[in-house]
Amino acid sequence: MASNIEWELYRAFLGVLREGSLSGAARALGVAQPTVGRHVAALEQALGLVLFTRSQTGLLPTEAAFALRTHAEGMENTAAALERTASGLRDGAAGVAGTVRISVSEVVGVEVMPVIVADLGRRHPALKVELVLSNRVQDLLQREADIAVRMTAPRQEQLVARRVGAIELGLHATPDYLHRRGTPATLDDLGAHALIGYDRPTPFVRQAAKALPGFTRDRFVLRTDSDVAQLALIRAGAGIGVCQVPLAARPPALVRVLPDSFTFRLDTWVTMHEDLRASPRCRVAFDALVAGLEDYIGVVRSAP
Template sequence: MIKNIAWEYYRSLLAVLMHGSLSAAARALDITQPTVGRHIAALEQELGVALFTRSQQGLLPTEVALALQPHAQAMAHTASLMARAAGNAGDGVAGVVRISASEVVGVEVLPPILARLRERHPALVVELVLSNRVQDLLLREADIAVRMVPPRQERLVMRKVGVIDVGLFAHRDYLARHGEPHEVADLASHALIGYDVPGPVVRSASGAWQAYARERFSLCCDSDLAQMALIRAGAGIGGCQVLLAARDSALQRVLPQALTLPLETWVTMHEDLRSSLGCREAFDALVEGLQSYTAGTLT
């Protein structure tokens, strides 16, 4: 028989799994340690299994607890979605809007756009998720996403906001020390900065970009922000958005004719969110702002 077990029991289970102790879980949940302990004990009794064993290292999860973890995470995600949906309902531009974007776009491009959005609608709360992973809007991992690959999912509202060109750049000090490559083959004698694990954008590259491949990199990192910092520090040659590099006079583009990667840029949102004033305002602000950015007029 299926039992109706209180959600707070699973919430406490997830907190203990994440934080490793009753006390740490209690601090994270802003409840008392005895309350967390009672929740775990009650959940073990309802399920008829042991969820943790005690050791010198603290509470160790059993195989049953680990098996329950993804389901508890799904419940927590659903609870968060319900809270956001309730907050976005009603009149006025208010509630929470969760926006997903890549690291570089989220740090270098979106701040002035979001600042103006919040000036117009101070009751709107923006959650900015920086990730190079394509967030699944159908599962509501985000309400709105800025993507550098064309959306393929159905039931999405989508607007193409322009094309962002990516090229290879190096600090002028690096080029003064090592010389400038004049042909793609010259890259073999340079320190190249790039990814560790290729993402969707990288996998879409072809042609001359094959010379800029993982096995040739001298410095590898999956953080685009770290790659940009390395380029700015004069560590080597790496990929950068042309519009961003134009802001720094010390960065010089190399092999512009041979190596350019145009990225279609989209703003996407689940179609069910069109009834949310907050999501619609955020969507429109992102479209307007990113169109200005791709046109080179964003300030």
């Protein structure tokens, strides 16, 4: 097996793995289809492995391809992190510059981050922000992101972390919906309402469900695993669902129902790899996230 394999070969491999065909990978990578085919063939020859088999629907990954995927994605993350670091070093002479990659949950990314990022851009116009919206916890150690907003305390010692507070969740609906359907006075009354919730349970959903026994999938009239879609359904007056309390207070305000019967708090942390502590681009973004999220949650800061 060759010991010096170019990154471009792995890049083509990941492209085919994700797109399922040479043509799809070529479009995604912005190169010619024959180039992708040559790169995949060269990688197979260098590794001494068959990575794809042809079928009527495209190229099917072999077990070897699935086994290599995590390692290839690690290389991809490292290459991207290298480029972000280099851009900061290259452009940093003029102040805070370069690219910072931030991972946040869907709802926080859509509803909270735009104001934070806009303010960050006004103060540091040479800074570029890559915003990753995902409810999956991005691996900071593998450099999938520079900074992440997490709803659980990080356990890795190599991470710098700052707890910004707890975001409270509650059941909410629009005034119009409650006018039409009535306001539930007890948990049992929820059975007469259109409940909005998840389709497939996740570890977080299972944990949150403990705070409201009986709030299970079969009770939901409207089901979606997208937190953003759930919020949109609540705002549209489709039913009662779980919403972040600070978000519900924004106009047009939602009405909280059964606050004494259901409440859940998301412990919120801003984290980054300790190696980035001295990076100006990451430091200003980290501080901006902490301040912006504290404002959103309503944290009262003590006087210096």
